[in-house]
Amino acid sequence: MNTKKSDKDVVAKPVAAKPLTAAAKVVKPVAKVAAVKKAEPVAVKVAKEVKKVPEVKEVKAAKAVKEVKVAKKPKPKVVRDSFTMPQSEYQKIADIKEIGLKSGLQVKKSEVLRAGVLALCAMNEAQLIAALSGLDKIKTGRPNKH
Structure with missing residues (x-):
């Protein structure tokens, strides 16, 4: 008879959680940092691309603000x-006009x-x-029609 157990015969038994030792607590975060460092070049590229998008929006927003400031300039009332x-x-x-x-x-x-x-406003009182x-x-008002 065959005394060896096949993979099908082996049943996984639940294992009780063991408290982590101090060394194990340090190893797991280090492993996570190592995984992050491996993925860092991709993350850096993505972060740079994400940073580019807000800059463009900020420039457009700044131009829009300048245009609004120019547009808000009140026109003088004409008489x-x-x-x-x-x-x-x-x-x-x-x-x-001809000289111009x-x-x-x-x-x-x-x-x-x-x-x-x-020009009259630029004169002093005596010159004015x-x-x-x-x-x-001269007589004010409309001139008579002939």
Whole structure:
């Protein structure tokens, strides 16, 4: 007769858990660290790829914030007004526009007038009074149609 037991005849018996010795406690974590170190190159590659994605999102978010800041800049309220001036002074606006075109700068009538207001504001009080007192007084309102 054959006294040897085959794999089928051997039945696994539950083994009671034994308390770990101090040496065994150290060996198991070291084995885990060794397993992590073996997998580290793949983990590092994955971590680098994961880090790249938030950077792109941060750059896009930063650009979006800058665009929002530019878009939030309030536009100045514009006022439409009409005025009366002598023909000779009105012609000077056209002359100034022509000088701008020769210099390669196309300006509008309103830009010429706004620049004139800024120039008057830059004057001291004596210069401003001299410029304003040199103007001829004209009748306000719309001129009569002939």
